[in-house]
Amino acid sequence: MITALFKVSGQGSYKGFSVSGHSGYSEAGSDIVCAAVSSAVMLTVNSCIDGFNVDAAPEVFDDTVRFTVNESSANADRLIGALKEHLEALSEEYPDNVAVVVK
Secondary structure, three states: OEEEEEEEOOOOOEEEEEEEEOOOOOOOOOOHHHHHHHHHHHHHHHHHHHHOOOOEEEEEOOOEEEEEEOOOOHHHHHHHHHHHHHHHHHHHHOOOOEEEEEO
16 A cells, blocks of 8 residues: 655654555556556656745655745745645545555
8 A cells, every 4th residue: 555644744744755655556566546646646746846946855765755845935835735635535545555655
């Protein structure tokens, strides 16, 4: 299962997110759930950093992408919020393959 964890500050802005695991929907190379999640995560990270110059630190480990926002940004909030909504929609359609947690 893919688990997406979104971290929210006390003021309601996003402090970042992490996405880890494997969906297990299909075999590697033909897993549409994994492709949807991976594409959305990369779009969010690249848009924040390259498109809007958000002060953030992306990290990639074996099966985890971690994205930490160093300084609050309205653009980061919008993009990360859109990612959360997208992954929530995927988790409704594929509840055995994607989970979204907000802390």
